[in-house]
Amino acid sequence: MIPPAWISRPDEVNAQVARWQEEHSEIFLAESRRQFAGYPVWALTVTDRSIDDAGKRKLTIYKPHAHEPAPIAAQMNVINQLLTGETFDGRASEFDNERVLRECLIVFMPDANPEGTARAPVEAWDGSEYTNDEFWAWMRGPDPETGLMWKRVDIYDDREEEVLPTRRGIVYEQIDEHRFVEPNRHHASSLFQWIFELLRRRDDWSMMLSLHQTEFVNSPHNAMMILPCLYDELPEDIQRYEREWAQEIVDAWGQVAGANPIPEIKPLGYSDEQRRYFVDCWGDLYQRIPIVTSEIQNNSPCTPPALQQRLNEVAIRTSIERLLRV
Ligand SMILES: [Zn+2]
Numbered sequence: 334m335i336p337p338a339w340i341s342r343p344d345e346v347n348a349q350v351a352r353w354q355e356e357h358s359e360i361f362l363a364e365s366r367r368q369f370a371g372y373p374v375w376a377l378t379v380t381d382r383s384i385d386d387a388g389k390r391k392l393t394i395y396k397p398h399a400h401e402p403a404p405i406a407a408q409m410n411v412i413n414q415l416l417t418g419e420t421f422d423g424r425a426s427e428f429d430n431e432r433v434l435r436e437c438l439i440v441f442m443p444d445a446n447p448e449g450t451a452r453a454p455v456e457a458w459d460g461s462e463y464t465n466d467e468f469w470a471w472m473r474g475p476d477p478e479t480g481l482m483w484k485r486v487d488i489y490d491d492r493e494e495e496v497l498p499t500r501r502g503i504v505y506e507q508i509d510e511h512r513f514v515e516p517n518r519h520h521a522s523s524l525f526q527w528i529f530e531l532l533r534r535r536d537d538w539s540m541m542l543s544l545h546q547t548e549f550v551n552s553p554h555n556a557m558m559i560l561p562c563l564y565d566e567l568p569e570d571i572q573r574y575e576r577e578w579a580q581e582i583v584d585a586w587g588q589v590a591g592a593n594p595i596p597e598i599k600p601l602g603y604s605d606e607q608r609r610y611f612v613d614c615w616g617d618l619y620q621r622i623p624i625v626t627s628e629i630q631n632n633s634p635c636t637p638p639a640l641q642q643r644l645n646e647v648a649i650r651t652s653i654e655r656l657l658r659v
Contacts, residue, residue, distance in 0.1 A: 335456050336639040338421035341405040342456060343372055343447035349409060350375060357416045359383065360434050366523055366530075369507045370448035374523040376531070379415050380438040386535075390656045393531060394542045394649060395442035397517040397524050399449025399503040400472040401631060402457055403638065404544030407645030408443040411653075415439075427650055429657075437656055440531060445516050445524035449503040457638035458546075458631050465548055468632045473505070474498025487518040487610045517543075518610040525614065532618075540578065541624040542652050544645055546631035555630035556586050556644050557595040561619040562611045564600035574623040578655055582627060585651040591640045601626070 340349055350363045360381055365373035380389060396404035413419065414426035415433060433439075444450055458468060469482035475498055476483045483498040489505075490512050491497055505513040508521050516522035520529075531538070549555055558579035564572060579598045586594040601611065618624060627648040630636035636644075 334459075334638070336406075336422075336642060338410050339406040339457065339638060339642060340409045340421065341402040341444075341450065343444065343451045346375070346405065346409065346443060346447070347373065349413075350377065353377075353412070353416055361412075361416055366526060368446070368448060368523045369509060372447040372451065374445060374447060374527065375441075375443060376527050377412060377441045377443065378438065379412060379434070379441065381434040384435060386438050389436060389438040390539045391438045391440075391535065391537060392540050392542065392652060392656050393440045393442070393528070393538060394544065394652070395445060395524060395528070396544045397445045397522075398545060399444075399446040399453065399506075400458070400468070401544075401546035402450060402453070403546055403629060403631070403641035404645045405443045405450070406457075406638075406642045407544070407649060408441045410642065411646055411649050412441055412443075428653065432657065433653060437653065439653065439656075442524070442527055445522065445527070446504075446506045449506060452501075452503050457641070459638055460633040460635075463632065465550065465632060468548075470502075472502050474500050474502035485515065485607070487614075488512060488514045488521070515610075518614055520614060528618075538622050539656060540574075540652060541618075541622055542648065543624060543626040544648065545626055545628045546641065547628045548632055549630045552595075554593050554595045555633070555636040555640075556583075556592055557628050558582055558598050559626040559628060560598060560600040561615065561624060562601040562603060562608055563616055563619050567619060571620075571623050574659070575625050578623065578652065579625050581655060582625075582648045582651045585647050586644055589640075589643060589647055591636070592644055 353361050354363050362378040364376050368374050410420050418426045474483040477499050506516050514522045516524040583594045586592045629641050629644045
C-alpha cells in the first residue's frame with residue numbers, strides 16, 4: 334500500500350513542484366535540466382531567498398537510482414514540511430523552519446532519473462509482487478538467455494553490445510540515441526551534470542547526502558550508513574565529519590520503530606571495476622566535501638514503504654540538524 338504522504342511518480346512530483354513554485358516562491362526555487370527522454374530533472378532550492386546566501390550553510394541531497402523510490406517520497410515530504418509547516422498527511426514540521434530557511438541553503442534533487450522512475454511497474458517496492466530476482470531484472474534489464482538481471486556497467490552503447498537486455502533496466506538513463514549510463518557511475522548522467530553545475534555556482538558546500546536503497550538479503554538489518562570508498566585516504570577533518578554525521582544518523586534510526594540499522598559504519602566495500610567507477614566519478618569530490626551514503630531496505634515485507642520513507646526522512650532530518658549545529 335502506498336502511504337498517504339508518499340509522492341514519487343514524476344507526474345505527481347512535477348505537479349507538486351508547480352504548486353510550491355506558485356505558493357512559496359520566496360523560500361523555494363525550482364530549476365530543471367531536461368534529460369534525453371524529455372523529463373525534467375529537478376534541483377529544488379529551499380532557503381529564505383531574501384537573505385544573502387554567502388553566510389548560509391549548504392547541503393545537497395540527491396537520489397541517483399530509479400529503482401529506489403523511497404528517497405523521492407522522503408525528500409518531497411521534507412520539502413513540504415519546510416515550506417508549509419506540515420507533512421503531506423498533516424503532521425507538524427519536525428524542523429525549526431524559520432531557522433533552517435534563514436541559516437541554510439538546501440538543494441534537493443529528489444529524482445535524478447525520472448524517466449526510469451516512470452517506467453517502474455510499481456510506485457514502491459514492498460516485496461509483495463516481485464521476487465528480488467524479478468526486481469533486479471527490472472533494475473538492470475532481463476538478460477535474454479537467463480531472464481535474470483543484465484550487467485552493471487557505467488555506460489553502454491546499444492550498437493556495441495553483443496547481448497542486450499530484453500527490456501532496458503530502469504536504473505540506466507538514456508543520454509543520446511544509443512548510449513545509456515548508470516547515473517551514480519558516469520559523469521554524463523543528469524545527476525552529475527547537476528552536481529557539476531552546483532559546484533560551478535559555489536564552492537562552499539558543507540555536506541552532500543546520497544540516498545539509496547538496497548535489499549539486505551539474508552540480513553536482519555534494514556538500514557546502513559556507508560562512508561566513501563576512499564575514506565582512508567581523505568583529509569582527517571573530512572573523515573571525522575563523515576564518521577560523526579553517519580553515527581548520528583544510525584543513532585537516530587535506532588529511535589524508529591521497526592528500524593534495525595547496522596551498527597558498524599564502514600567505507601564502501603566494492604573492489605575492482607565497481608570501485609573504479611566510484612573512484613573515477615567521485616574521487617575528486619570526496620577530497621573536498623563530506624559525502625555519506627544511506628541505504629534503506631527495498632523490496633522486502635520487513636520494511637514496508639512507510640518505513641522506507643520514514644528512515645529516509647530521518648537521515649535527511651538528522652543531516653539538516655547537523656548542518657545547523659556544526
Ligand atoms: Zn542506489
